[in-house]
Amino acid sequence: xxxxxxxxxxxxxxxxxxxxxxxxxxxxxxxxxxxxxxxxxxxxxxxxxxxxxxxxxxxxxxxxxxxxxxxxxxxxxxxxxxxxxxxxxxxxxxxxxxxxxxxxxxxxxxxxxxxxxxxxxxxxxxxxxxxxxxxxxxxxxxxxxxxxxxxxxxxxxxxxxxxxxxxxxxxxxxxxxxxxxxxxxxxxxxxxxxxxxxxxxxxxxxxxxxxxxxxxxxxxxxxxxxxxxxxxxxxxxxxxxxxxxxxxxxxxxxxxxxxx
Amino acid sequence: xxxxxxxxxxxxxxxxxxxxxxxxxxxxxxxxxxxxxxxxxxxxxxxxxxxxxxxxxxxxxxxxxxxxxxxxxxxxxxxxxxxxxxxxxxxxxxxxxxxxxxxxxxxxxxxxxxxxxxxxxxxxxxxxxxxxxxxxxxxxxxxxxxxxxxxxxxxxxxxxxxxxxxxxxxxxxxxxxxxxxxxxxxxxxxxxxxxxxxxxxxxxxxxxxxxxxxxxxxxxxxxxxxxxxxxxxxxxxxxxxxxxxxxxxxxxxxxxxxxxxxxxxxxxxxxxxxxxxxxxxxxxxxxxxxxxxxxxxxxxxxxxxxxxxxxxxxxxxxxxxxxxxxxxxxxxxxxxx
Ligand SMILES: Nc1ncnc2c1ncn2[C@@H]1O[C@H](COP(=O)(O)OP(=O)(O)O)[C@@H](O)[C@H]1O
Ligand code: SF4
Ligand SMILES: [Mg+2]
Numbered sequence: 001x002x003x004x005x006x007x008x009x010x011x012x013x014x015x016x017x018x019x020x021x022x023x024x025x026x027x028x029x030x031x032x033x034x035x036x037x038x039x040x041x042x043x044x045x046x047x048x049x050x051x052x053x054x055x056x057x058x059x060x061x062x063x064x065x066x067x068x069x070x071x072x073x074x075x076x077x078x079x080x081x082x083x084x085x086x087x088x089x090x091x092x093x094x095x096x097x098x099x100x101x102x103x104x105x106x107x108x109x110x111x112x113x114x115x116x117x118x119x120x121x122x123x124x125x126x127x128x129x130x131x132x133x134x135x136x137x138x139x140x141x142x143x144x145x146x147x148x149x150x151x152x153x154x155x156x157x158x159x160x161x162x163x164x165x166x167x168x169x170x171x172x173x174x175x176x177x178x179x180x181x182x183x184x185x186x187x188x189x190x191x192x193x194x195x196x197x198x199x200x201x202x203x204x205x206x207x208x209x210x211x212x213x214x215x216x217x218x219x220x221x222x223x224x225x226x227x228x229x230x231x232x233x234x235x236x237x238x239x240x241x242x243x244x245x246x247x248x249x250x251x252x253x254x255x256x257x258x259x260x
Numbered sequence: 261x262x263x264x265x266x267x268x269x270x271x272x273x274x275x276x277x278x279x280x281x282x283x284x285x286x287x288x289x290x291x292x293x294x295x296x297x298x299x300x301x302x303x304x305x306x307x308x309x310x311x312x313x314x315x316x317x318x319x320x321x322x323x324x325x326x327x328x329x330x331x332x333x334x335x336x337x338x339x340x341x342x343x344x345x346x347x348x349x350x351x352x353x354x355x356x357x358x359x360x361x362x363x364x365x366x367x368x369x370x371x372x373x374x375x376x377x378x379x380x381x382x383x384x385x386x387x388x389x390x391x392x393x394x395x396x397x398x399x400x401x402x403x404x405x406x407x408x409x410x411x412x413x414x415x416x417x418x419x420x421x422x423x424x425x426x427x428x429x430x431x432x433x434x435x436x437x438x439x440x441x442x443x444x445x446x447x448x449x450x451x452x453x454x455x456x457x458x459x460x461x462x463x464x465x466x467x468x469x470x471x472x473x474x475x476x477x478x479x480x481x482x483x484x485x486x487x488x489x490x491x492x493x494x495x496x497x498x499x500x501x502x503x504x505x506x507x508x509x510x511x512x513x514x515x516x517x518x519x520x521x522x523x524x525x526x527x528x529x530x531x532x533x534x535x536x537x538x539x540x541x542x543x544x545x546x547x548x549x550x551x552x553x554x555x556x557x558x559x560x561x562x563x564x565x566x567x568x569x570x571x572x573x574x575x576x577x578x579x580x581x582x583x584x585x586x587x588x589x590x591x592x593x594x595x596x597x
Contacts, residue, residue, distance in 0.1 A: 117307040117472060118307070122521070151521065161551060189522065192359070192521065194526075206448075
């Protein structure tokens with residue numbers, strides 16, 4: 001795995017890895033509020049990160065204050081608070097601010113809004129979108145709910161049972177999903193307005209990675225599966241630029257040639 | 261019919277301050293009234309901490325109100341003649357928010373299903389197993405696969421189905437589901453909701469579904485009603501399509517407009533998001549409790565609390581001095597092909 005044309009991550013020394021993460025690549029974890037140290041004021045946690053990465057304390061505090069402003073957090077109050085004094089939405093925004101502290105180029109967010117109420121979620125999403133533009137950031141947003149991310153991401157990768165089953169520009173995938181799994185996922189989001197009759201359940205249980213079925217891992221749940229699906233796993237076929245792709249026998253000719 | 265009449269519930273929360281006997285009163289539910297009929301589908305929507313779970317537990321008789329009363333087919337819960345709790349349990353069943361915490365981890369599914377059946381003397385052991393298997397099958401679980409397992413051996417979605425089956429063992433007339441799909445993947449939610457709806461329809465059960473998600477509320481309470489709660493009170497209530505199509509309370513409007521939409525498929529929301537994102541539990545002294553977040557608050561709102569009154573239609577109630585429909589949708593996207 002290579003980041004920004006550097007050496008393979010797995011060949012790097014521990015120190016190089018440590019610098020790569022936070023400084024270039026930052027991560028916001030699921031229920032990130034629980035990754036804050038409950039015993040330290042937010043101010044102290046910022047100073048610890050600064051010390052770890054040899055950044056001037058004053059400079060770190062200044063960027064922290066700026067980030068608080070962007071996150072609609074009252075920096076006076078938040079920086080002096082212990083995590084338990086903040087609400088879930090505030091803690092989540094604090095963890096995002098900490099991730100941005102060292103000005104990374106890439107931020108990976110794992111279900112960053114799943115634990116939040118809808119209004120806090122909307123504010124976190126809007127902030128992420130603003131920061132992405134103002135800081136020229138790349139974001140990787142991991143989620144089980146497509147409806148949460150469609151307004152803020154450019155490209156989407158749909159995974160099933162450990163594999164990429166579909167990828168493309170988010171609008172194309174949402175308007176014209178090709179993989180039956182993507183189609184099923186989208187059909188299981190009840191619309192906020194308009195016709196509910198197209199909403200339907202995706203049948204079956206999520207894939208059990210210990211007992212993957214033969215052939216396409218999705219075939220037991222797939223309404224369009226045919227004989228080939230039970231025998232052979234489909235490959236991800238991409239178009240010329242590698243920008244869109246789907247791994248499904250419905251879109252492959254017999255020779256396995258690309259017919260997109 | 262279940263009638264909730266001016267019900268309040270306060271908790272004394274001990275604070276860790278130096279005053280030994282000090283505590284803070286949390287008013288989890290404040291002066292809530294509603295009626296709920298057999299066969300009626302009802303969704304309660306609100307952010308976390310607004311009192312949804314407390315209301316559900318009051319309705320199921322797990323908590324006693326500190327004010328007001330709840331009547332079950334005319335029998336009051338707060339008088340000395342209140343229904344025996346076995347009767348109440350057979351009338352109203354609560355499917356709890358955290359299915360894992362509600363299941364004894366060292367009992368197998370067979371025992372977990374059998375316990376309520378034998379406790380309520382609904383059937384003997386042999387019939388109990390048959391009943392249990394039918395119910396498991398009905399909620400979409402393969403009885404022979406799960407009956408010999410422990411709760412931790414089931415997936416989250418299966419556990420949720422199990423607690424639904426378990427609530428049905430006593431043949432209740434009313435079901436309360438507290439955030440029944442919140443911990444479950446989006447891909448499995450519709451399946452669980454469809455089972456709940458189908459079973460409730462077949463058995464003419466009243467179904468009260470507690471959720472923080474308007475998409476879920478609309479799907480489950482299709483043709484029924486929605487009540488929106490804020491800081492322990494109902495601020496708006498009415499037929500599901502009216503609440504979603506023409507919400508009148510600024511809080512309902514901000515909740516609906518905050519739902520992320522499917523870009524390109526659904527109409528985009530204009531944001532009526534309140535200026536402050538965090539619920540503050542202070543500031544309940546007077547005036548509208550939403551005033552410190554509301555973009556339309558004026559002096560009247562700060563001085564006088566609005567009452568929940570009929571508005572555009574007799575069944576559409578709202579508590580706001582400036583209740584009016586507001587444009588939430590910006591542009592209507594072309595429908596998906
Ligand atoms: N047993 C209890 N003791 C003290 N406070 C409680 C208790 N149950 C609920 N509360 C408080 O009451 C309020 C409403 O809680 P709850 O009904 O769980 O809300 P919701 O389900 O809408 O998230 C919260 O402030 C909560 O902390
Ligand atoms: S009463 Fe006033 S403060 Fe309360 S919701 Fe209505 S407009 Fe806003
Ligand atoms: Mg709750």
